[in-house]
Amino acid sequence: MNTFKNKGLRQRxxxxxxxxxxxxVLLGSVAIPSSEAMGDANxxxxxGMDRIESTVTASTYQPNTNFVPANVLDGIWGEDSxxxxxxxxxxxxxxxxxxxxxxxxxxxxxxxxxxxxxxxxSSFEILASNSADFRSPTVVLKKxxxxxxxxxxxxxQTYVLDQPMKSRYLRLVGYGNNAGGSSGNWNSIMEVELYGxxxxxxxxxxxxxxxxxxxxxxxxxxxxxxxxxLKSGNYExxxxxxxxxxxxxxxxxxxxxxxxxxxxxxxxxSYMHIENSSYIEVSGLAFRNGIGDAKGTESLIKRGLGHRAxxxxxxGVQLQSSSRVSIIGNTFALNETGQPYAFKAGxxxxxxxxxxxxxxxxxxxxxxxxxxxxxxxxxxxxxxxVTDNGTHRHYIRVExxxxxxxxxxxxxxxxxxxxxxxxxxxxxxxGKYISRHDMIEYNYFHGIGPxxxxxxxxxxxxxxxxxxxxxxxxxxxxxxxxxNGEDEVISVKSSDNIIRYNTILNSYxxxxxxxxxxxxxxxxxxxxxxxxxGRSGFRIYGNDHKIYNNYxxxxxxxxxxxxxxxxxxxxxxxxxxxxRWGGSNEQSARLNDLPADQRTEVLRGHWRxxxxxxxxxxxxxxxxxxxxxxxxxxxxxPVGTKIYNNLISSxxxxxxxxxNAVIQAPSNERPVYAGNLVEGTAQISNNPVVNxxxxxxxxxxxxxxxxxxxRLSANSPAIDAAVSPYTASDDMDGELRNIPDVGAxxxxxxxxxxxxxxxxxxxxxxxxxxx
Numbered sequence: 001m002n003t004f005k006n007k008g009l010r011q012r013x014x015x016x017x018x019x020x021x022x023x024x025v026l027l028g029s030v031a032i033p034s035s036e037a038m039g040d041a042n043x044x045x046x047x048g049m050d051r052i053e054s055t056v057t058a059s060t061y062q063p064n065t066n067f068v069p070a071n072v073l074d075g076i077w078g079e080d081s082x083x084x085x086x087x088x089x090x091x092x093x094x095x096x097x098x099x100x101x102x103x104x105x106x107x108x109x110x111x112x113x114x115x116x117x118x119x120x121x122s123s124f125e126i127l128a129s130n131s132a133d134f135r136s137p138t139v140v141l142k143k144x145x146x147x148x149x150x151x152x153x154x155x156x157q158t159y160v161l162d163q164p165m166k167s168r169y170l171r172l173v174g175y176g177n178n179a180g181g182s183s184g185n186w187n188s189i190m191e192v193e194l195y196g197x198x199x200x201x202x203x204x205x206x207x208x209x210x211x212x213x214x215x216x217x218x219x220x221x222x223x224x225x226x227x228x229x230l231k232s233g234n235y236e237x238x239x240x241x242x243x244x245x246x247x248x249x250x251x252x253x254x255x256x257x258x259x260x261x262x263x264x265x266x267x268x269x270s271y272m273h274i275e276n277s278s279y280i281e282v283s284g285l286a287f288r289n290g291i292g293d294a295k296g297t298e299s300l301i302k303r304g305l306g307h308r309a310x311x312x313x314x315x316g317v318q319l320q321s322s323s324r325v326s327i328i329g330n331t332f333a334l335n336e337t338g339q340p341y342a343f344k345a346g347x348x349x350x351x352x353x354x355x356x357x358x359x360x361x362x363x364x365x366x367x368x369x370x371x372x373x374x375x376x377x378x379x380x381x382x383x384x385x386v387t388d389n390g391t392h393r394h395y396i397r398v399e400x401x402x403x404x405x406x407x408x409x410x411x412x413x414x415x416x417x418x419x420x421x422x423x424x425x426x427x428x429x430x431g432k433y434i435s436r437h438d439m440i441e442y443n444y445f446h447g448i449g450p451x452x453x454x455x456x457x458x459x460x461x462x463x464x465x466x467x468x469x470x471x472x473x474x475x476x477x478x479x480x481x482x483x484n485g486e487d488e489v490i491s492v493k494s495s496d497n498i499i500r501y502n503t504i505l506n507s508y509x510x511x512x513x514x515x516x517x518x519x520x521x522x523x524x525x526x527x528x529x530x531x532x533x534g535r536s537g538f539r540i541y542g543n544d545h546k547i548y549n550n551y552x553x554x555x556x557x558x559x560x561x562x563x564x565x566x567x568x569x570x571x572x573x574x575x576x577x578x579x580r581w582g583g584s585n586e587q588s589a590r591l592n593d594l595p596a597d598q599r600t601e602v603l604r605g606h607w608r609x610x611x612x613x614x615x616x617x618x619x620x621x622x623x624x625x626x627x628x629x630x631x632x633x634x635x636x637x638p639v640g641t642k643i644y645n646n647l648i649s650s651x652x653x654x655x656x657x658x659x660n661a662v663i664q665a666p667s668n669e670r671p672v673y674a675g676n677l678v679e680g681t682a683q684i685s686n687n688p689v690v691n692x693x694x695x696x697x698x699x700x701x702x703x704x705x706x707x708x709x710x711r712l713s714a715n716s717p718a719i720d721a722a723v724s725p726y727t728a729s730d731d732m733d734g735e736l737r738n739i740p741d742v743g744a745x746x747x748x749x750x751x752x753x754x755x756x757x758x759x760x761x762x763x764x765x766x767x768x769x770x771x
Contacts, residue, residue: 060090252279410443483504576592619649654682
């Protein structure tokens with residue numbers, strides 16, 4: 001059995017410990033390998049770290065199991081099944097382990113062995129208090145995710161506290177993990193060790209640069225554990241700054257960072273290109289570069305990457321087949337001058353160059369400087385004109401088959417030009433796979449628009465050709481403020497992803513699972529003003545998606561929409577299904593037997609929805625006479641939709657609208673409604689069968705002063721009214737549901753730690769420095 005006893009110690013060199021501490025010093029409190037590097041478990045090692053003994057209690061533990069809190073102090077942890085049984089497990093946001101140190105002591109570092117640490121990231125923070133009730137706690141380790149482990153890393157990870165303080169009690173608070181579905185609610189820990197004493201300072205290799213030439217030279221020569229510090233100023237060369245074939249490590253990453261955040265500016269013909277590299281961090285930079293010109297290929301050609309050239313469409317950052325790269329705390333407001341865009345006006349198609357006066361010309365499929373001059377308004381002056389074509393330019397590109405990359409705490413915008421803002425295109429239209437297990441979080445998207453017909457998403461995860469590939473990507477805690485691009489704010493085109501805890505404020509469009517299967521959407525806030533058109537919630541295609549615990553207010557356009565499919569891939573959700581299409585002239589083929597071009601074309605279709613579960617959502621203040629739930633359309637109608645325990649307040653349109661094809665569908669294919677509560681003057685349904693299954697009644701909601709959301713009052717009929725089997729185990733605040741309520745909010749007026757819609761202060765570089 002692969003276990004580790006407290007009195008035992010695996011030996012590593014003190015040099016490895018010093019190198020591992022680099023990441024802690026540079027990034028704040030993050031993981032380093034394990035306690036054995038700190039000296040022996042009895043505090044007699046050379047580093048001066050002392051083991052602190054404690055007792056442990058917990059908020060709760062998994063019912064009907066032996067996964068009790070005492071297991072985290074028994075010295076047993078590992079990756080075999082027997083060791084993993086010795087753990088504490090509890091489901092729900094905010095569940096905790098509490099350690100009693102016996103007297104006031106100062107803990108400086110903590111070792112934690114998370115369950116399944118190689119496959120998933122666990123979210124947690126650590127608080128300290130001299131009071132057992134933790135009424136006035138101090139955060140000593142900021143909320144963060146556990147480290148993604150390589151094969152040779154120890155499961156027992158070490159975290160150095162941000163602000164150690166002398167206290168009697170320590171509380172480790174868990175916020176679930178990034179696994180899909182209900183698995184993401186669990187907090188599971190096999191072992192915890194507490195240490196006091198001074199953490200030794202590591203030797204750092206810092207390379208200061210102040211010119212573009214120095215920066216590229218440093219990138220060419222960089223080794224693991226190096227910090228390249230950019231002094232304030234502009235950095236430009238003929239082509240991107242290239243990081244190629246550079247491998248940092250978890251203990252000794254490579255950092256490219258600004259001495260003064262936001263004052264080291266990537267400009268002109270340059271951007272950042274990272275290829276076949278790992279454990280790289282790019283932080284604190286300001287990306288202001290232009291769209292590029294013919295000279296912008298030189299730095300790529302010198303390094304054998306001429307085939308990667310993107311003349312005319314330079315991004316800010318491009319990752320190519322790289323893993324564990326962090327793009328964190330940067331600002332992206334690229335110079336869009338000269339980027340072509342098109343719209344229909346007058347007698348035909350008009351092409352213009354962004355921010356170039358008198359550049360508009362009538363033309364065909366591309367910009368022609370010699371074309372007939374157009375002097376009329378553009379979409380920037382007339383909102384009735386909508387961009388319908390242009391040069392695709394993306395601010396952040398993730399391509400190839402990497403994994404575990406992180407795009408976090410960036411300020412992104414404004415962006416006026418064509419092209420999705422952040423993309424994961426994987427292998428592109430010629431391939432099937434995308435970068436996996438990536439994290440996109442705490443970013444601030446703003447100033448994006450004006451409207452386009454298609455091609456200006458804020459985040460696009462995958463392509464049609466990669467849609468059946470499992471991305472296992474998490475998009476969370478991002479703020480989209482006043483987005484005005486296309487009707488897909490977040491566009492999911494791959495499988496097995498998690499979209500959670502994002503806030504979309506007064507933005508055109510909504511969250512769309514355009515392609516793929518088994519995606520989970522929960523805990524998101526989508527809020528409009530009840531008047532502006534085009535504000536929607538979810539549009540879904542494919543199989544086995546889950547939509548729950550979302551709060552939607554003031555939306556004006558078909559709030560949850562399953563409009564059938566032009567193609568039918570069957571219910572199994574495999575990567576090589578038999579697909580039907582064509583309606584009355586129906587064709588069918590096994591997907592991977594089709595020629596590549598036809599395979600891609602089939603994947604671009606709207607695929608029929610199977611077994612989509614929509615439950616425990618709150619939808620209030622529906623506007624613009626829109627319908628709330630929209631089922632049916634196209635050729636193949638949705639099958640097996642489950643709509644349970646949703647809370648709807650609407651004075652507009654119809655709540656549950658079905659097409660005739662759905663109304664007439666066989667009973668085994670029809671949607672199932674149960675536990676939904678409705679109030680308002682809106683018609684319940686256009687289908688008498690659905691009308692009979694839903695009763696209107698006052699829901700007795702109240703507008704809360706602290707977060708501005710509609711929540712349940714003490715006498716709401718939604719309390720304890722949810723029905724099985726589709727109920728969420730916790731609510732939008734992360735609170736466990738005992739006897740579940742209807743809607744996203746479980747009634748708990750005593751809860752002072754409610755989740756709330758994000759504000760600009762919660763995201764972007766400023767929020768990173770606060771943490």
